[in-house]
Amino acid sequence: MASQLIECVPNFSEGRRPSVIEALVEPFRRTEGCVLLDHRADPDHNRLVVSLVGQPGPIQEALLQAAQVAKEKIDLETHRGGHPRVGAVDVIPFIPLRNVTMAECVELAHAFGRRYYEETGIPVYFYEEAALRPERRRLEKVRQGQYEALKTLAATEERRPDVGQPKLHPSAGATVIGARKFLIAFNVNLGTDNLEVAQAVARCVRSSSGGLAHVKGIGLALEERGLVQVSMNLVDYEKNALYRVVELIRMEARRWGVEIVETEVYGMIPAAALLDSAAYYLQLAGFQTGQVVELALLEMMGGEG
């Protein structure tokens, strides 16, 4: 039987202290069967995004070890950063990659969430495909008001955790665990320090205010750089292509006389998302991903999968 392969992208609320970042990542480096593909700390967001690929068992073991580090080293009472968050370990999504269904990832999320609370005492919300209440499918709904508001709201029926007592952990907050499709974290930096421009552009591009159906986004200030950012999650890159997002933002920003300075893929991205954009701009006709040497080789080596 072919082995199951999942992706997992835990987000931790620490993007500034190198020693803490290294301690968080260390369990993923060390655990066999869990491959650390990438990790990126952002000091503006004060957030660490880790990309893992591997088998479900080893990935869960490493996650529990990293969560103990986060619980010990991160205090939400003093944490500040440009990115919404409710916990020291903020989000843990499980993503099907090979020989795993979405339903199996949902089961995995639920079983892991129960064990996570038992071992850490940090309450858990389930989101996206793993949501137990329809309104919790959307991460931004679960995180509404962030840690500061959820501290009191967790006692209400509407906002109480799915696993654990109706209150947050006093320093580590809560963790949002789920199953979802591959998500691309994509940022577009604009050449102005006017936050309102980023917020206006974010409203144009995100689905919640009438933009592209599978884009979530907010406007942020990158104060250290004197720029603003449209910070996005592309939750279905096959339907909302990267190039379309970029060109829509370019068009909207020009209304304010503002140009795109640069863009950024945060963490991992499937090859198809970038090839699709290359094909658009280069006007490639009749192109197939099997023409890419490395993808053809991977297909050969992948064997029975």
Next chain:
Amino acid sequence: MASQLIECVPNFSEGRRPSVIEALVEPFRRTEGCVLLDHRADPDHNRLVVSLVGQPGPIQEALLQAAQVAKEKIDLETHRGGHPRVGAVDVIPFIPLRNVTMAECVELAHAFGRRYYEETGIPVYFYEEAALRPERRRLEKVRQGQYEALKTLAATEERRPDVGQPKLHPSAGATVIGARKFLIAFNVNLGTDNLEVAQAVARCVRSSSGGLAHVKGIGLALEERGLVQVSMNLVDYEKNALYRVVELIRMEARRWGVEIVETEVYGMIPAAALLDSAAYYLQLAGFQTGQVVELALLEMMGGEG
């Protein structure tokens, strides 16, 4: 010891008869250790381009079998097509991929060329890194005047084959065998039927007339489609990026009021070449190929290589 992996891209002078194309490709399908990544027949060029990846031994065996088919089925006396050629098997380049040096590919080309003549009676010219005379490094020099001129010129000291008698095979011509870097065959179709525009644009973009240093190109008519084409080989895609070639052609073609209709990658392309262009157009900053899930996985699976 890690196994050697080469690419090989034999070009055959047949792009129209499906049964002959299938017979040419069949040895590559059948031979274990030789993986047929892609094959593309072009009726305008009347040419078949086959992309193989595998171990040097099996690839050579399959090549000899395909050459016997080509010798039997293709007659250069009656062959017509838009692409320069000197033989039924026109070109065979060996390209280092993994655990093989360029020097080893040159040795391989020389040994294979001698055996090829012994078994097929088709004389051989060596080109690029395998050239035995400096003026034969460039394929266009070896093919100058094509089959029709070389028939008589092969008797001269200047143009005589490197392996075999000083004359061409009476129906299969000659074969040009060599070793080289990865080459991208890239075509840009222009929205006009005026061949002079394609020729003028080709002169602007190719190195031989002052264009980009690692681009070879000619203007061709795509008569069936009422378009013209700048047909190119990008011989060092790391130095002459795809996007730069496209945008230079776009700029030059507009001088004639002509736009790019579409472009085409013919055969295989390394992922880096397309990712580089995606990064340019999307204005990606700080992007690393290790962020691409499939490339990171391939790296993991590649092991000791």
